[in-house]
Amino acid sequence: MAAAAGAGGGFLAGRLTAPGPPIDTDHAAEIDVTIVCQTVTSPCNVTFLVDGNAKWTLLGGCQTAPCSLQPIPTAHRWTGPACNSFLVEARSALTDNETVALCEGNAIAVSLLAAGPAGPRSMGVSISRSADGTNWTLVMATVPAGLTTSDTVLAIYDTGGATAMPAEAFATLSYSQDGVFYGTNDSDGILDVAEYLLLSTSRYPTGYRVTIADSQGLLFAGTLM
Ligand SMILES: [Ca+2]
Numbered sequence: 512m513a514a515a516a517g518a519g520g521g522f523l524a525g526r527l528t529a530p531g532p533p534i535d536t537d538h539a540a541e542i543d544v545t546i547v548c549q550t551v552t553s554p555c556n557v558t559f560l561v562d563g564n565a566k567w568t569l570l571g572g573c574q575t576a577p578c579s580l581q582p583i584p585t586a587h588r589w590t591g592p593a594c595n596s597f598l599v600e601a602r603s604a605l606t607d608n609e610t611v612a613l614c615e616g617n618a619i620a621v622s623l624l625a626a627g628p629a630g631p632r633s634m635g636v637s638i639s640r641s642a643d644g645t646n647w648t649l650v651m652a653t654v655p656a657g658l659t660t661s662d663t664v665l666a667i668y669d670t671g672g673a674t675a676m677p678a679e680a681f682a683t684l685s686y687s688q689d690g691v692f693y694g695t696n697d698s699d700g701i702l703d704v705a706e707y708l709l710l711s712t713s714r715y716p717t718g719y720r721v722t723i724a725d726s727q728g729l730l731f732a733g734t735l736m
Contacts, residue, residue, distance in 0.1 A: 541618040542611065544580040546601055548573040548625050555625035558602045566597070573625060585613055601625050634658075634702075634723055634731040640712065646692075647715065647735050649708040655730070658702040663725045665691065665708065670718040678724070690714035710735065 548555035559569040559580065569580060594615075600608035601623035611619045635653035640646070660682035667676040676689055681702065686692040690711035697703070710721070715735055723731040 539584045540613040540615060542583040542585065542599065542613070543618055543620045544583065544599070544601075545577045545620070545622045546571075546573050546580070546625050547577040547622060548603075548627065555603045555627045557625045559623075560598075560600045560602065562597045563600070577622070582618070599623070604628055632727065632730060636723070636731050636733060638721075638733055638735060641709070645712055647708075647710040647712055649710065649721070649733075651702060651704055651706050654702050654704050654706075658725055658730070660693070660695075660700050660702060663702055663723065663730070666722045666724070667691075667710070667715055668720045668722075670720075672720075675715060675719060684708075686711070 542561070544559060546555065546557050546559070548557075555573040557571050557573055559567075559571070561567040561583075567583065569583075571578075571580070594612045596610050596612050598608055598610050599621050600606065603625035605624065605626045607624040609621055609623065611621055613619060632655045633653075634651060634655065637650045637652055639648050639650075641648050661680050663681050664678040665676070665681065665684065666674065666678040669675045676691070679689055679691070681693050682700070684691045684693045686709070690713075692709040694707040694709065695703070696706075712735075715721075717736050719735045721731075721733055721735065722729060
């Protein structure tokens with residue numbers, strides 16, 4: 512048999528399959544599921560499983576958090592006179608699960624976390640001139656997770672597009688040699704929000720362009736101004 516899953520609560524129409532005899536509403540238990548989508552920038556595509564896919568599978572999308580599934584009534588044979596335990600699981604960009612005890616006539620509430628796919632790989636960088644005018648200050652406002660200072664490179668181009676500083680890893684930037692200082696409060700080898708670059712304004716005047724990239728591609732491009 513199959514029961515229909517509604518589209519309420521932000522959960523898109525899904526497919527619910529419940530093998531076995533018809534639900535005996537006198538003895539059924541009920542699972543009330545809330546999926547909490549943690550991703551702000553992309554929707555959570557969730558597969559909800561009960562008992563490792565042996566019982567029910569429900570597919571759906573969750574645009575905003577939280578979203579609730581339609582209450583899921585269980586078949587009578589699941590519970591009987593005793594309580595039985597089942598694994599409920601939400602699979603998305605992450606997997607969350609919980610073991611619930613279903614007892615005849617009882618409703619059980621479950622809240623599971625989900626996440627959407629990772630957003631585009633890009634850095635947000637603010638560019639300003641330092642108070643004394645000697646440096647450009649490039650502060651990292653948003654940074655993809657796990658960028659290493661050895662794999663992430665800075666390059667600088669003049670107003671005509673010619674290379675002013677060839678691509679150089681953050682880890683080896685030197686103010687004396689490159690006219691660029693990489694400012695960090697830690698030594699973890701990872702780019703973090705609020706870490707910054709200082710670029711000499713005498714070497715790199717207004718209108719020069721900077722790019723930040725790693726081995727997977729371009730992360731940021733901006734103009735010194
Ligand atoms: Ca760091």
